[in-house]
Amino acid sequence: MTVTLRIGDREIVAERTGLREEVTALRRSAILTDLSHMAVVRVAGPDAYDALDPIVAADLHIRDGRVRHTLFLAPNGAPIADVYLCNDDGDFLLVAEGMASGALVEHVRAHAPTNARDFACEDLSTTHRILSVDGPFAWEVVAAALGSELAGLPYLSFCRVAGAHTCIRAGKTGEYGYHLIAREELAADLEGRLLEVGRRMDLVQAGIATSWHAAVENGLFNIHRHAVEGATPVELQLQWRVSHKKKYLGSDVVVERQRAPRERLTWLIGEAPLAAFAEVRFEGERVGRVIEALDSVTLGAPVACAMLDIEVAHSGLSGFEIGETRARSASAPLVDNLSMYVNPGRHSFATRAEIEFPGFVRGT
Amino acid sequence: MSGGRRHGALVAERARIVAQVKQILVERVHLDVPPEAIDPDAPLFGTGLGLDSVDAIELVISAEQAFGIAIPQSKVKQSLRTLNTFVDLILSYERQKSRA
Numbered sequence: 431m432t433v434t435l436r437i438g439d440r441e442i443v444a445e446r447t448g449l450r451e452e453v454t455a456l457r458r459s460a461i462l463t464d465l466s467h468m469a470v471v472r473v474a475g476p477d478a479y480d481a482l483d484p485i486v487a488a489d490l491h492i493r494d495g496r497v498r499h500t501l502f503l504a505p506n507g508a509p510i511a512d513v514y515l516c517n518d519d520g521d522f523l524l525v526a527e528g529m530a531s532g533a534l535v536e537h538v539r540a541h542a543p544t545n546a547r548d549f550a551c552e553d554l555s556t557t558h559r560i561l562s563v564d565g566p567f568a569w570e571v572v573a574a575a576l577g578s579e580l581a582g583l584p585y586l587s588f589c590r591v592a593g594a595h596t597c598i599r600a601g602k603t604g605e606y607g608y609h610l611i612a613r614e615e616l617a618a619d620l621e622g623r624l625l626e627v628g629r630r631m632d633l634v635q636a637g638i639a640t641s642w643h644a645a646v647e648n649g650l651f652n653i654h655r656h657a658v659e660g661a662t663p664v665e666l667q668l669q670w671r672v673s674h675k676k677k678y679l680g681s682d683v684v685v686e687r688q689r690a691p692r693e694r695l696t697w698l699i700g701e702a703p704l705a706a707f708a709e710v711r712f713e714g715e716r717v718g719r720v721i722e723a724l725d726s727v728t729l730g731a732p733v734a735c736a737m738l739d740i741e742v743a744h745s746g747l748s749g750f751e752i753g754e755t756r757a758r759s760a761s762a763p764l765v766d767n768l769s770m771y772v773n774p775g776r777h778s779f780a781t782r783a784e785i786e787f788p789g790f791v792r793g794t
Numbered sequence: 795m796s797g798g799r800r801h802g803a804l805v806a807e808r809a810r811i812v813a814q815v816k817q818i819l820v821e822r823v824h825l826d827v828p829p830e831a832i833d834p835d836a837p838l839f840g841t842g843l844g845l846d847s848v849d850a851i852e853l854v855i856s857a858e859q860a861f862g863i864a865i866p867q868s869k870v871k872q873s874l875r876t877l878n879t880f881v882d883l884i885l886s887y888e889r890q891k892s893r894a
Contacts, residue, residue, distance in 0.1 A: 499841050585840045585841070586840070586841060649835050649876075667833035667834065667835050667836060668833070669827075669831045669832070669833050669836070670827075670831075670832075670833055670836040670837075670841075670842050670843055674827060674828060674831050688830050688831060689830075694834075695835075697835070712801075713801065741805070742801070742805070744804075744805050744808055744809070744834075745808070745834065745835075745878045745881075745882065746804065746808055746882065746885070747801060747804060747805070749801070761834075761835065761875075761876060761878035761879045761881075761882050762835040762875075762876060762878065763875055763876075763879075766872060770871060771871070788872060792872060792879070
């Protein structure tokens with residue numbers, strides 16, 4: 431019962447076998463998701479750094495082999511791309527959501543300084559696929575399929591594997607995550623290999639809706655759902671993704687909003703299902719609106735993220751009203767993650783019962 | 795206490811602790827971020843604020859001294875996810891103390 435949705439001009443698998451089964455597998459074992467809707471662009475040349483620096487919201491000084499998780503902003507401070515920026519021996523690999531590869535290339539070219547034009551952009555999304563393995567035992571799947579050294583790959587770093595693929599350790603689910611960028615002609619073999627070895631780790635094929643569901647449960651930004659009109663990294667609690675020292679496209683607005691923030695993205699747990707885009711009231715007054723709502727598979731409760739007036743945008747408050755339903759604000763992440771308790775040096779899927787895990791509900 | 799006053803008191807109580815923990819992050823852990831740029835739900839480790847295990851020890855010890863509490867090792871991993879989750883823990887201890 432595959433469910434699909436459209437992102438840009440691509441038809442993407444949203445669910446393969448069902449959201450509940452897929453989210454459960456993400457939290458307890460591992461899932462395999464095709465993320466080929468993401469833009470993949472290589473920026474190379476002597477001026478690659480200078481061309482990117484004005485539009486990358488974070489510090490661009492990254493060591494070779496390391497990854498920066500950052501944003502591209504519009505001039506009004508709104509996020510337009512959620513970007514993994516990888517330093518590949520002086521070239522930069524951009525792996526992004528929110529913008530198609532073509533638009534990403536145009537964005538880089540349009541904002542490159544006039545004295546920094548000696549660079550080239552290569553769109554890799556037409557020749558490559560991205561397969562992502564996520565979950566508390568994702569490391570075991572990729573290590574079994576592609577080499578044991580991957581179990582030790584530090585978070586936000588990348589490497590070449592099997593002489594052909596790029597493996598980025600990153601993710602947006604709160605669990606161990608590995609994005610494997612493979613040439614189109616090799617991707618089917620890679621996928622087959624992952625599924626074959628993943629069987630003993632209960633690997634499940636999943637759709638993009640599973641990762642998006644997990645993002646809400648973990649209080650993580652989803653540019654496809656949470657890029658609220660008029661919101662900057664200040665309101666979206668993404669200031670950690672941007673530099674507070676350098677100027678970049680949109681930084682003036684970010685600095686201005688930091689002086690007096692008026693609203694903030696806040697996480698809510700409801701007593702009954704919550705409606706997306708609904709008005710949020712507190713003590714009889716309108717204080718905001720729901721941005722995304724769902725019934726959390728992991729928590730077993732309705733949850734939402736809402737943009738709330740700053741006076742009430744605090745964790746630990748009860749008495750929010752969304753329609754006829756009451757809700758309370760809570761600290762993200764809303765769930766505890768098994769990945770936090772799994773040590774690849776000591777644990778394995780086979781011996782997972784020995785892992786001291788307090789449970790998925792954090793008790794907030 | 796009326797709903798409005800209770801809400802105001804809860805927010806003020808939390809805001810006080812948030813401000814103190816931010817001060818610890820900047821002055822004791824030497825986080826190179828201005829307090830107003832520290833998102834309450836930003837991850838403390840890895841991505842996010844980028845603290846490491848040494849920073850975690852300093853944060854816990856400084857918080858114990860500042861708030862007069864003892865944080866057991868068993869609570870550290872779950873509570874040190876974000877500034878907000880750490881403040882949740884501190885708040886729970888402070889409320890226990892005030893009830894005792």
